[in-house]
Amino acid sequence: MRIILIGPPGAGKGTQCQKLVEHLRVPHLSTGEMLRAAVRAGTPEGVQAAASMEQGQLVPDPIILGMVTKRLEAADCRDGCLLDGFPRTLPQAATLDELLERQAMSVDGVIELAVPRDELVRRMLARKRADDNPEIFAKRIASFEVQTAPLLDYYHRQGKLASVDGLGTADEIFERVQAALERFARDRHVRARQGRRDPPWPEV
Ligand code: AMP
Numbered sequence: 001m002r003i004i005l006i007g008p009p010g011a012g013k014g015t016q017c018q019k020l021v022e023h024l025r026v027p028h029l030s031t032g033e034m035l036r037a038a039v040r041a042g043t044p045e046g047v048q049a050a051a052s053m054e055q056g057q058l059v060p061d062p063i064i065l066g067m068v069t070k071r072l073e074a075a076d077c078r079d080g081c082l083l084d085g086f087p088r089t090l091p092q093a094a095t096l097d098e099l100l101e102r103q104a105m106s107v108d109g110v111i112e113l114a115v116p117r118d119e120l121v122r123r124m125l126a127r128k129r130a131d132d133n134p135e136i137f138a139k140r141i142a143s144f145e146v147q148t149a150p151l152l153d154y155y156h157r158q159g160k161l162a163s164v165d166g167l168g169t170a171d172e173i174f175e176r177v178q179a180a181l182e183r184f185a186r187d188r189h190v191r192a193r194q195g196r197r198d199p200p201w202p203e204v
Contacts, residue, residue, distance in 0.1 A: 001024055001026065001080045001108045001109070001181070001184065001185070002080050002081055002083075002100070002105065002106070002107050002108050003020065003024070003026075003080075003081075003082050003083070003107075003108060003109055003110070003111065003181070003184070004082075004083045004084075004086075004087070004107060004109075004110040004111070004155075005017055005020065005082065005083070005084050005110075005111050005113065006110060006111070006112050006113070006148065006151060006152065007112065007113030007114070007115065007166060008115060008117075008120055008140075008141055008144040008145075008148075009120065009124075009137060009140040009141060009144065010115070010120040010121075010123045010124050010127075010137075011113040011114075011115040011120065011166050012113060012115070012166055012170070012173065013084060013085075013113060015170045016111075016113060016170070016173060016174060016177055017030070017082060017084045019170070019174045019177070020082050020174075020177065021082050023178070023181075024080065024082065024181075026077075026079065026080040026081050026082055027076050027077055027081045027082070028081075028082050028084060029068070029071055029072070029077070029081050029082065029083050029084065029086065030084040030085050031064055031067065031068065031084075031085040031086040031088075032084070032085045033085075034067050034071070035049045035053060035059060035063075035067075038067075039053070045063045045066070045067070048060070048063060049063055054136075055136070055139065056136040056137070056138075056139030056140040056143065057139065057143065058088060058089065058143060058147060061089075061091065061092065061095075064086065064088075064092065065092070065095055068086055068096070068099075069099060072099060072100075072103075073103075080108075083096075087151060088147060088148045088151075089147045089148065089151075090150055090151065090154060093151050093154055093155075107155075107158075107160060108160070108184045108185075108187075108188055109160050109161075109162060109180065109181070109183070109184030109187070110151075110152075110155040110160050110161050110162070111162050111164055111177055111180050112152055112161060112162070112163045112164065113164055113166040113173070114163050114164065114165060114166050115166035115167065117141065119167065120141060121137075124137050159187065160184075160187075162180035162183060162184070164176040164177055164180055
């Protein structure tokens with residue numbers, strides 16, 4: 001299965017991703033992790049990305065798309081993957097659809113981890129990660145609301161969005177995630193029976 005997990009900073013994506021990859025037995029493709037590895041290794045992409053990341057801004061598309069394309073074409077992604085942190089903008093989503101289409105593949109489903117903004121701020125204040133400076137955190141939330149939230153409508157119109165309540169224990173949330181996976185599997189079956197891989201893609 002090819003699944004995308006979308007959620008604002010602090011929604012608990014990391015925990016749910018870990019559970020999802022164990023459950024689905026597919027590779028976990030986190031652009032945030034790829035970028036942090038590139039920064040640590042001091043590659044040209046890492047050096048270029050670091051400035052945007054420190055400011056809570058998105059890294060330019062050429063860097064992101066280069067990394068993701070290479071990773072998605074690897075053999076271990078043939079039977080599925082979990083995309084985490086990508087796509088984050090409508091152009092990235094459109095590029096992903098084209099990329100998969102070229103390989104006769106598609107996204108099976110998109111899970112939104114929905115958490116209200118005041119709860120995100122409360123969690124951020126409680127956990128204190130190095131990049132959890134309140135000002136930067138506010139920028140990351142704003143970037144989510146302006147650039148990433150429109151993806152929810154994009155995937156909703158493709159009939160692929162499942163919104164999951166992100167409040168509760170990790171296990172409670174994962175039960176909701178599993179219910180979404182079951183729906184995606186049923187939808188895929190219906191599409192295959194009807195002889196179509198996907199509903200028509202809306203314009204962006
Ligand atoms: P994450 O671990 O997903 O929160 O990502 C950490 C940071 O990496 C983000 O705040 C962005 O600066 C950058 N980043 C990760 N994924 C993307 C993406 N798909 N497009 C642009 N920037 C990204």
